[in-house]
Amino acid sequence: MYFDVKGKRVFATTGGKPFDNSLPCVIFLHGSGLDHTFWGLHSRFFAFRKYAVLVPDLPGHSHSEGPPLKSIEEIGEWLNDVVETLDINNISIVAHSQGVLNALEFVSHHPERVRSVSFITSGLATPVNPALIDAAENNPEAAVAMMVGWGFGPAGHLHQGPIPGSSMVAGGRKIMLGNTPQELATDLKACDAYKNGREAAAKIGGPIQVILAGQDRMAPRKATDELVKHLKNPEVTVIPESGHMVPQEVPNQCRDLLKYFIYANNPAS
Amino acid sequence: MSHFYHFDTISLHAGQTVDPEFGARATPIYQTTSYVFPDTDTAASTFNLERGGHVYSRITNPTVGVLEQRIAALEGGSAAVCTASGMAATFCAITAILSQGDHIVASSQMYGGNVSLMKNTLPRFGIETTFFDPTDLDSFKAAIQDNTRLIYGELIGNPGLDILDLDAIVKVGNDKHIPVMVDATFNTPYLCRCFDYGVNITIHSVTKWMGGHGTAIGGVVVDGGNFDWGATDKYPTITEPYAPFQGINFWEEFGPSAFATRIRAEAMRDFGAMMSPMNAFLLLQGIETLSLRMDKHLSNTEALLEHLSNHKQVSWVSHPDLSSHSSHELAKKYLPKGAGSIVSFGVKGGRDAGKAFIENVQLASHLANVGDAKTLIIHPATTTHSRIDADALVAAGITEDMIRLSVGLEDVEDIKADFENGFRAARKFADA
Numbered sequence: 001m002y003f004d005v006k007g008k009r010v011f012a013t014t015g016g017k018p019f020d021n022s023l024p025c026v027i028f029l030h031g032s033g034l035d036h037t038f039w040g041l042h043s044r045f046f047a048f049r050k051y052a053v054l055v056p057d058l059p060g061h062s063h064s065e066g067p068p069l070k071s072i073e074e075i076g077e078w079l080n081d082v083v084e085t086l087d088i089n090n091i092s093i094v095a096h097s098q099g100v101l102n103a104l105e106f107v108s109h110h111p112e113r114v115r116s117v118s119f120i121t122s123g124l125a126t127p128v129n130p131a132l133i134d135a136a137e138n139n140p141e142a143a144v145a146m147m148v149g150w151g152f153g154p155a156g157h158l159h160q161g162p163i164p165g166s167s168m169v170a171g172g173r174k175i176m177l178g179n180t181p182q183e184l185a186t187d188l189k190a191c192d193a194y195k196n197g198r199e200a201a202a203k204i205g206g207p208i209q210v211i212l213a214g215q216d217r218m219a220p221r222k223a224t225d226e227l228v229k230h231l232k233n234p235e236v237t238v239i240p241e242s243g244h245m246v247p248q249e250v251p252n253q254c255r256d257l258l259k260y261f262i263y264a265n266n267p268a269s
Numbered sequence: 270m271s272h273f274y275h276f277d278t279i280s281l282h283a284g285q286t287v288d289p290e291f292g293a294r295a296t297p298i299y300q301t302t303s304y305v306f307p308d309t310d311t312a313a314s315t316f317n318l319e320r321g322g323h324v325y326s327r328i329t330n331p332t333v334g335v336l337e338q339r340i341a342a343l344e345g346g347s348a349a350v351c352t353a354s355g356m357a358a359t360f361c362a363i364t365a366i367l368s369q370g371d372h373i374v375a376s377s378q379m380y381g382g383n384v385s386l387m388k389n390t391l392p393r394f395g396i397e398t399t400f401f402d403p404t405d406l407d408s409f410k411a412a413i414q415d416n417t418r419l420i421y422g423e424l425i426g427n428p429g430l431d432i433l434d435l436d437a438i439v440k441v442g443n444d445k446h447i448p449v450m451v452d453a454t455f456n457t458p459y460l461c462r463c464f465d466y467g468v469n470i471t472i473h474s475v476t477k478w479m480g481g482h483g484t485a486i487g488g489v490v491v492d493g494g495n496f497d498w499g500a501t502d503k504y505p506t507i508t509e510p511y512a513p514f515q516g517i518n519f520w521e522e523f524g525p526s527a528f529a530t531r532i533r534a535e536a537m538r539d540f541g542a543m544m545s546p547m548n549a550f551l552l553l554q555g556i557e558t559l560s561l562r563m564d565k566h567l568s569n570t571e572a573l574l575e576h577l578s579n580h581k582q583v584s585w586v587s588h589p590d591l592s593s594h595s596s597h598e599l600a601k602k603y604l605p606k607g608a609g610s611i612v613s614f615g616v617k618g619g620r621d622a623g624k625a626f627i628e629n630v631q632l633a634s635h636l637a638n639v640g641d642a643k644t645l646i647i648h649p650a651t652t653t654h655s656r657i658d659a660d661a662l663v664a665a666g667i668t669e670d671m672i673r674l675s676v677g678l679e680d681v682e683d684i685k686a687d688f689e690n691g692f693r694a695a696r697k698f699a700d701a
Contacts, residue, residue, distance in 0.1 A: 013518075013521045013522060015522075016515060016516065016517050016518070016522060035524070036521075036524075037522070037523065037524030037525070040522050040523055040524070041318075041319055041320055041321070043522070044317065044318060044319045044522060045314055045319040045320065048313075048314075048317055048319060048515075062524075063499070145273070149272060149273060155286065157272075157273065157274060158274065158282050158283055158284070158285070159279070159283040159284050159338045159339070159341065159342040160283075160284060160285065160286045160338070161321065161338070162320070162321030162322060163321035164321065164322075164323065164329040164330075164331075164333075164334035164337060164338075164533075165329070165334060165337035165338060165341065165348045165349050165350055165351075165529060165533065166321075166338070166341070166347065166348040166526050166529070167338060167341040167342050167346065167347055167348065169273075169342075170341060170342070170345060170346060170347045170348075170494060170525075171347040171348070171494060171524070171525045171526055174347055174494040174495060174524075174525040175524060175525060251320065251321065252320055252321070252322075255320065
């Protein structure tokens with residue numbers, strides 16, 4: 001669906017059901033250069049189980065009007081604008097990669113409507129190699145190759161996966177190429193500049209889930225350990241065989257973890 | 270540093286997860302109609318496209334799925350759907366996006382089955398086609414109408430082997446916002462990956478070079494994932510809610526795989542044109558050696574082109590790798606490894622000489638197929654086109670002395686020796 005936030009057109013998929021803000025809501029947040037389709041199977045699953053689902057494209061990404069926002073802090077405030085515009089309550093946030101940083105900012109400043117938080121494959125900060133930022137601005141094909149190459153684990157690179165006929169690597173590449181050069185480069189710079197993760201993490205209360213990947217080359221274990229260390233009593237699960245793109249590489253395991261956590265902490269009627 | 274597997278590795282491994290129970294190295298043949306659900310929630314979510322997995326082998330099958338993912342990977346596409354034949358692939362792909370009142374612009378240089386589908390069958394359902402000469406881009410542009418929803422062609426055209434100018438065709442497709450669908454059977458992704466040139470959808474008869482052994486009929490549709498279906502309201506089957514799946518919007522929910530998912534959800538369910546797991550297994554064996562076979566096809570073709578071009582009983586030879594072919598420059602651009610292994614040539618002495626040649630070769634097989642490991646020949650004037658007159662043959666680009674040759678993998682010296690049997694028998698007609 002499309003809606004306006006402060007005069008800008010925003011697109012969000014609602015998982016195949018009309019959006020109903022009276023229901024408990026799962027908001028899915030995508031990572032750098034990606035869009036709502038990253039969460040395809042998951043959004044549909046919750047939408048058909050009495051949850052309102054909202055999967056926005058960040059400003060400037062795919063179907064949402066630009067320009068892209070330049071800092072994680074701005075995105076956090078924009079998320080609050082989205083929530084207020086649609087008057088959403090009883091929210092479960094599910095965030096992946098850069099989406100985790102965006103969620104840290106949003107939830108730490110606006111915790112009142114949030115019932116649970118699920119963080120997938122990220123640290124407290126995401127320093128980005130200058131060569132990658134440079135490639136995103138000047139050689140998008142190379143930047144996307146790096147992102148997709150590092151992002152997917154062994155199964156992704158062999159085009160394996162539980163969705164018959166689909167190539168995760170090719171699909172991810174197509175989405176990301178559609179969000180270059182400006183959106184990807186802006187996202188990466190925002191990640192690189194973000195320094196408030198530790199402070200934000202400490203402010204977050206309530207149920208927190210962290211899902212990590214054993215083959216993650218984008219968010220190394222040292223970085224994800226920092227996130228876990230500064231959160232209050234998170235439920236931590238590591239999926240050994242997955243790369244960084246957990247929701248796509250091991251969607252069934254990821255969905256089962258999300259399902260039990262959200263059902264327990266933000267139940268639908 | 271990021272690393273992506275290369276073509277030969279993908280040919281062998283892509284799509285396959287080694288069997289976790291027994292460790293079978295080869296892809297198992299899952300010869301089953303259906304799949305046991307562990308619980309009702311899994312069943313419901315699999316039915317409703319909320320999770321990957323298998324419900325019924327008319328829709329998906331694990332063996333077929335490996336082949337689909339392997340071909341998608343080889344092509345650089347976002348998703349693939351295998352079908353019972355190449356013609357089924359074409360039909361499923363067209364009907365996924367076109368409806369009554371829509372229009373196709375298609376190359377006239379196509380396999381007869383494709384021509385018949387568009388000329389005779391689809392009009393009965395309100396879908397019309399205008400054919401264009403692939404060597405005449407003005408005729409192509411002039412054929413586009415307001416209701417044109419698809420541009421269709423074969424990269425290596427049949428039977429004249431004219432090469433489609435992908436850059437020019439794709440530019441028009443982009444300007445008019447019409448997807449370009451290419452039958453890539455004759456080139457395979459080893460000779461040309463059409464998506465690298467902006468093509469949006471490819472079709473293959475995998476019966477031919479992809480399988481390569483003449484043992485299984487099959488087809489595939491590959492979604493390039495590079496067409497913005499939502500940019501206009503011209504493609505409602507992709508961008509509007511689809512009632513049979515609780516109002517699913519393929520474009521919203523599946524993005525770069527929207528087109529393939531529509532085929533899976535509708536065509537496989539409603540038309541039932543699925544590939545069998547046994548055929549998928551056989552075709553996987555072929556794809557494992559695709560590049561090796563194609564290299565041999567090409568080297569044998571090169572040797573035979575030289576041999577036939579210098580043969581005193583050959584009146585003409587046609588192949589895009591020859592400088593005399595009208596598509597030679599396009600072939601160099603799009604098919605730098607070689608323009609495939611189909612060759613047309615004329616035997617001096619006309620229809621009777623052609624017939625005599627065919628009847629007296631022994632190694633080459635006289636049959637109506639192409640892309641087998643074995644060398645295949647046919648004399649169109651006395652077989653596939655025997656019921657049409659000389660003028661109609663000319664219009665179809667077929668001469669009475671024409672032999673269509675699908676070059677196989679035998680030792681090329683044996684093919685040459687075999688052809689001498691045919692030429693010897695044809696000689697009396699040439700001398701007459």
